[in-house]
Amino acid sequence: xxxxTATPLAPAGQAAxxxxxxxxxxxxxxxxxxxxxxxxxxxxxxxxxxxxxxVAWNARRVLDDQIVSTIEAEINGLSDQxxxxxxxxxxxxxxxRSREPGASLYLVTTPAGEHVVGNVETLPPxxxxxxxxxxxxxxxxxxxxxxxxxxxxxIFTLPGGFRLLVGRDVEERDRLRAVIGRAFxxxxxxxxxxxxxxxxxxxxxxxxRVDHMTEITRSIMAxxxxxRLTLAGTGDELDRLASNLNAMLDRIGELMRGMREVxxxxxxxxxxxxxxxxxxxxAALREGDDPESLRAAxxxxxxxxxxxxxxxxxxxxxxxxxxxxxxxxxADFDAGAVALEVGELYExxxxxxxxxxxxxxxxxxxxxxxxxxxxxxxxxxIDNALKYGQRPAxxxxxxxxxxxxxxxxxxxxxxxxxxxxxxxxADRGRVLERxxxxxxxxxxxxxxxxxxxxxxxxxxxxxxxxxxxxxPGLRAVLRLPxxxxxxxxAPRETTA
Amino acid sequence: MSDMRLLxxxxxxxxxxxxxxxxxxxxxxxxxxxxxxxxxxxxxxxAYDVLVVDRMLPKLDGLSLIRSLRExxxxxxxxxxxxxxxxxxxVKGLKAGGDDYLPKPYAFSELMARIEVLARRRGGGAxxxxxxxxxxDLELDRLSHRVTRAxxxxxxxxxxxxxxxxxxxxxxxxxxxxxxxxxVWDYHFDPQTNVIxxxxxRLRAKVDxxxxxxMIHTVRxxxxxxxxxxxx
Numbered sequence: 001x002x003x004x005t006a007t008p009l010a011p012a013g014q015a016a017x018x019x020x021x022x023x024x025x026x027x028x029x030x031x032x033x034x035x036x037x038x039x040x041x042x043x044x045x046x047x048x049x050x051x052x053x054x055v056a057w058n059a060r061r062v063l064d065d066q067i068v069s070t071i072e073a074e075i076n077g078l079s080d081q082x083x084x085x086x087x088x089x090x091x092x093x094x095x096x097r098s099r100e101p102g103a104s105l106y107l108v109t110t111p112a113g114e115h116v117v118g119n120v121e122t123l124p125p126x127x128x129x130x131x132x133x134x135x136x137x138x139x140x141x142x143x144x145x146x147x148x149x150x151x152x153x154x155i156f157t158l159p160g161g162f163r164l165l166v167g168r169d170v171e172e173r174d175r176l177r178a179v180i181g182r183a184f185x186x187x188x189x190x191x192x193x194x195x196x197x198x199x200x201x202x203x204x205x206x207x208x209r210v211d212h213m214t215e216i217t218r219s220i221m222a223x224x225x226x227x228r229l230t231l232a233g234t235g236d237e238l239d240r241l242a243s244n245l246n247a248m249l250d251r252i253g254e255l256m257r258g259m260r261e262v263x264x265x266x267x268x269x270x271x272x273x274x275x276x277x278x279x280x281x282x283a284a285l286r287e288g289d290d291p292e293s294l295r296a297a298x299x300x301x302x303x304x305x306x307x308x309x310x311x312x313x314x315x316x317x318x319x320x321x322x323x324x325x326x327x328x329x330x331a332d333f334d335a336g337a338v339a340l341e342v343g344e345l346y347e348x349x350x351x352x353x354x355x356x357x358x359x360x361x362x363x364x365x366x367x368x369x370x371x372x373x374x375x376x377x378x379x380x381x382i383d384n385a386l387k388y389g390q391r392p393a394x395x396x397x398x399x400x401x402x403x404x405x406x407x408x409x410x411x412x413x414x415x416x417x418x419x420x421x422x423x424x425x426a427d428r429g430r431v432l433e434r435x436x437x438x439x440x441x442x443x444x445x446x447x448x449x450x451x452x453x454x455x456x457x458x459x460x461x462x463x464x465x466x467x468x469x470x471x472p473g474l475r476a477v478l479r480l481p482x483x484x485x486x487x488x489x490a491p492r493e494t495t496a
Numbered sequence: 497m498s499d500m501r502l503l504x505x506x507x508x509x510x511x512x513x514x515x516x517x518x519x520x521x522x523x524x525x526x527x528x529x530x531x532x533x534x535x536x537x538x539x540x541x542x543a544y545d546v547l548v549v550d551r552m553l554p555k556l557d558g559l560s561l562i563r564s565l566r567e568x569x570x571x572x573x574x575x576x577x578x579x580x581x582x583x584x585x586x587v588k589g590l591k592a593g594g595d596d597y598l599p600k601p602y603a604f605s606e607l608m609a610r611i612e613v614l615a616r617r618r619g620g621g622a623x624x625x626x627x628x629x630x631x632x633d634l635e636l637d638r639l640s641h642r643v644t645r646a647x648x649x650x651x652x653x654x655x656x657x658x659x660x661x662x663x664x665x666x667x668x669x670x671x672x673x674x675x676x677x678x679x680v681w682d683y684h685f686d687p688q689t690n691v692i693x694x695x696x697x698r699l700r701a702k703v704d705x706x707x708x709x710x711m712i713h714t715v716r717x718x719x720x721x722x723x724x725x726x727x728x
Contacts, residue, residue: 299717302603302717306603310686312601313599314686341681341683342683344655345681345683345691345695348691348694348698349690352694372684372685375683375685376683376685379683379685379687
């Protein structure tokens with residue numbers, strides 16, 4: 001590898017050239033799949049080595065044992081013959097046995113070492129002088145050719161100085177050993193080779209899929225937000241990763257769409273009053289010459305700006321509530337008292353508009369949260385009820401807005417009900433979205449943020465906000481979990 | 497209250513020059529500082545009536561600045577200006593030692609009204625916590641909860657009493673709608689409709705009806721003021 005990378009003269013940018021291949025190889029070798037496979041291969045090769053070695057060693061031992069016990073049996077037989085008939089008997093038996101096919105090795109020599117009888121013709125010098133078992137080479141002639149073989153032999157000195165050698169040729173055993181050794185080497189080579197190829201294959205397969213994923217993610221990063229990773233359909237970890245990434249992309253896409261929608265809405269809803277503002281200033285400049293009308297125009301402009309600021313603040317507030325970072329500074333407070341106070345705040349306005357404001361409030365409705373936000377939510381709801389709820393079906397009966405605060409199934413229920421036209425069921429979910437204003441409300445002042453804010457406040461308190469049919473009219477209901485019903489409580493603020 | 501000495505600590509030069517110009521036009525003296533450290537040094541030395549501190553400042557942020565000043569025993573009232581208008585931000589600001597908190601963007605009239613109240617609190621001291629207030633022929637007794645005008649008792653609802661109490665405590669000063677919502681109802685949100693106006697006009701009907709000279713005046717584009725004499 002180093003020899004190749006040391007060729008700086010190779011033209012750059014040639015992906016198919018040796019450098020490109022090297023880069024590709026480098027990437028391949030660095031993959032987790034390749035490294036893992038290689039590690040497995042090493043472990044497996046070591047295991048195979050020991051297993052085969054053990055088998056070979058055992059086979060050899062068994063063979064050796066067998067040879068030794070054969071020799072033992074021969075010797076027993078010969079010693080019986082010798083006991084029965086002395087050296088002559090022994091010689092004749094040895095002579096007969098040596099000629100049998102597949103015979104063991106025999107040799108009887110004189111005390112001087114001269115050949116008396118037997119099928120062993122030559123021995124390395126000195127072997128006969130050491131009685132006992134030994135492994136040695138020997139020579140014999142088969143079909144006229146002298147061959148050297150290895151054998152395990154046992155040597156005895158008989159009374160009278162004659163020497164007897166009994167042995168077994170171990171050529172078979174050695175051949176077996178060679179066969180096992182070759183098999184051993186071959187299988188190791190095969191294991192390593194195949195393992196390496198396998199790792200290569202797996203790594204390349206994984207790498208290909210990862211490369212594919214990388215490519216798609218790159219294009220997504222480059223702006224193609226609709227791109228999705230393709231699943232191999234195998235349900236493996238890469239597939240799971242890909243499908244999770246896809247789910248994440250879906251969520252991001254959803255958020256982006258939401259953002260775009262909101263910013264489009266903001267653009268629209270802020271542009272309209274901004275244009276109005278600009279036009280008014282423009283008109284005042286062109287027409288109003290006297291200070292009085294200029295002053296009036298400026299005041300109108302300030303009022304319009306204040307409205308813009310209001311929209312902006314409401315938007316920011318909703319955004320912060322939805323981001324969930326208004327969690328600090330939550331404390332226990334009496335929700336009933338809040339409903340009562342806000343109800344009282346609006347009572348004067350209600351009376352001025354000829355609407356009766358009724359409050360039905362239970363005592364001791366403890367909530368953990370933000371008194372300010374719940375107050376604002378109630379204010380928004382009552383404000384809405386006063387705005388849209390004053391056209392009763394029966395004109396002779398004065399309209400009534402009812403503010404309720406009570407316990408319901410361990411939760412605190414805060415509701416504002418009117419007897420107006422209500423909201424068609426199909427639109428009830430929609431009006432909680434930012435800037436959504438129903439056609440019937442277009443002509444009246446407002447920005448379409450009030451209910452979105454209430455919804456965000458409800459979610460911050462882990463509660464729900466629902467619009468229900470008051471038959472006739474609308475009932476806006478906040479259901480908020482009471483502190484005892486909640487398991488985890490934020491640390492309480494200790495401000496007085 | 498005129499002739500206040502104000503220090504504006506704000507890194508947005510345009511905003512700070514707009515403020516100092518407006519303050520000078522209103523007859524006050526206004527110094528400016530561009531960052532937290534300069535502001536801290538000036539605030540420690542100078543005898544200011546009110547400090548107007550932006551929350552996000554270079555070198556030393558607004559809240560740390562206020563905390564340091566308080567630790568050094570500087571008790572000048574502080575009004576915090578902040579782009580962060582949430583409830584918990586307000587709580588943090590007041591905990592750090594701020595006296596009032598105004599989220600950006602704000603109306604100058606709102607800022608001015610609040611600064612005057614702060615300056616008065618510093619100047620007036622114990623007098624503002626008196627047991628009774630008197631403006632012209634209008635009298636309010638905080639202990640007996642009685643309100644009389646020209647010796648004639650005016651029956652008020654508890655909330656109306658607190659409304660008048662706050663207005664009279666700051667007699668001669670502009671009190672904005674948000675200030676009323678904050679101090680009389682203890683809520684800090686934006687009163688969307690004219691809820692406060694309706695309450696004030698009810699109060700006005702009780703206090704001013706049948707009298708030649710009104711006590712409760714509407715200050716256009718700003719709020720209300722209780723003042724003896726003058727036209728409506």
